[in-house]
Amino acid sequence: MSHLQLIWLSSAIALLGTAMLTLTAVFGNLLTSHKNQKFQLARRQTFTYHRLISILGVVLILIHPIPLVFAQSTTGVSVASIFVPFLAEKKITIIAVGVIALYVLLVILISSLCMKYLKQKVWRVLHYGSYLFFGLGIWHGLSISDNFEPNAEVNLLDPKKILLEVEIIILLLLLMWRVMLYRNQRKSM
Template sequence: MIDFFVSLPTWMLIRVFGMSAYIVLFLGMALGILYSYPQWKGARKAQMLRWHKFANITGTGLALLHTVLLIIDTFMPFDWAELVLPFSAKHNPILNGIGTLALYGLLLVLFTTDIRNMLKRKVWLAFHFLSYPIYILCVCHGFLLGSDSKLGWVSFMYGATVLILIVLTAARFLMVPRKRQLKSVHVSKQL
């Protein structure tokens, strides 16, 4: 059985799971931002929430596989302590530590979402907004440490996904929710 695992193309699988995790988590982030747009209603909004949750759970699972495969990799093996303790890796401790923190962050956001009903909305929202710095950690880990980052299409992927999330976030903050519009109209009429 051990021979089977050691004979796997682990370095390729680690890379594939890492980039797949990044892309799926990007989709989860994009769907989460789009979900917050005020124009989405009813069944379409509910469907978007389901896909948002699915993408984030799947992306986190892929990130866990990316991490666990490092144990059996023969090219550059990691031990459990290097994977669990941030910044303790022998090879590139800073960037690997950033990846470890990002994984912990993903797990924290998923956990707090699971117990959302037990938290005050502001507390849950504060944890949920950690998705932005966690995403930045994922970008830094993947782009700066990834062995494929020198390839043009991979660099383009990172740049395009970051730009898309910036545009979606900026557009969201430029949209004034209907409640705020009504309050500002009410206040201006009183003046």
């Protein structure tokens, strides 16, 4: 594969991963809805889908830098720079933002897998890290270009960027819905 194909593959894997995690956010918000909680069967199915899709999304996010390592002479991404912020040779800051987002995502995943062993409030605070992950991850995705040259321009009308922009809209709508649910719950108490 050429370096351009490897960069494209990395982007495609990341976009699929973020799309799955956005879908997970939708399922997560359905789980918090009192209307959905009245239907226990639907709640169990929603939780199952939420967990499976989130694990798959995390795996895709975890593997998306691997093709970039195979194109290291073009991308400046080494194995070490995938795990240690600010070690990349090119796009240092924006790749570091992606690494930090990855660590936030891993904390969320581990806390969710260990949910039975954590206090509900601790788990909830850790799970709210999802907002931090999406913020950092989408910043990373929107700010990086397929051209790893210094000062390469980012085209926000590129189809890959538009997909991320749609995810931002979905996530903001979910956040607004979540805030409205919270306010309604507070009023009814």
